[in-house]
Amino acid sequence: MSGTGRLRMAVIIASTRRGRFGPTVAGWFAERARRRGDLDVDMVDLAEARLPHQLTDHDEPTPPPVxxxxxxxxxxDAFAVVTPEYNMSFPAPLKEAIDWYYEEWRAKPVALVTYGRDSGGLHAAAQLRQVFAELHAVTIRDGVSLPRYWEHFTADGRWPKATAECNTAVTVTLDQLVWWARALRGARAEHPYPA
Incomplete structure (x- = not known):
């Protein structure tokens, strides 16, 4: 596979609660990704995926939603996980979604886009780095953190303000994600990842 072809990025909306802000953040991130011209975006909303809460055993059939x-x-080729921080961690539906899969994550890069109160979701990001490392996924160093995201609305209700720091962070995050996605896609094609 060519190192210069378009990449496919799945943007995962982790929150499933009513009144969630996740779709707003994910929509903004996806729109910025599409502007680049080298990414095809697949929006994965865990509220719509309806994954079962109970994992099956290895010899049981895989449920259709899974x-x-x-x-x-x-x-x-790459993932962007858009997640709030709940109680210094990430939401349970995201952990369920991660745990249902193994090979799908392996040797692929993950960008973390987090939001919350003062921490901006950094506690959730730290835990996700540990979880994805266990699955042999590569979380990129830089991500997007949105502390007090509600302060970044314009007077007419648009989000985010042009002066919000996330407008710079998204460019760096996407640049790094694309670099890793190309490098890892090429490596997987040339040498299957040892499991």
Whole structure:
């Protein structure tokens, strides 16, 4: 596979609660990614995925919602996880979604886009780095952190303000994600990842 071809990025909306802000952040991040011209974006909303809460045993059939999402994750060259921080961690539906899959994450880069109160989701990001490392995924160093995200609305209700720091962070994050996605896609094609 060519190192210069378009990349497929799955943007995962982790929050499933009513009134969530996740779709707003994910929509903004995806729009910025599409502007680049080298990324195809697949929006994965865990509220719509309806993954079962209980994992099956290895010899049991895979539930249809899990199979449906598996093909989308497997097709991705990179991931962007958009998550709030709840109680200094990330939401349970995201952990369930991560735990349903193994090979789909392996040797692929993950950007973390977090939001919350004062920490901006950095506690959730730190924990996600540990979880994805266990699955042999590569979380990129830089990400987007949105502390007190509600302060970044314009007077007419648009988000984010042009002066918000996230407008700079998103460019760096996408640059790093694309670099890792190209490098890892090439490496996987040349040498299968040792499992």
């Amino acid at each position: 199979r449906a999402l598996a093909s989308r994750l497997a097709a991705a």
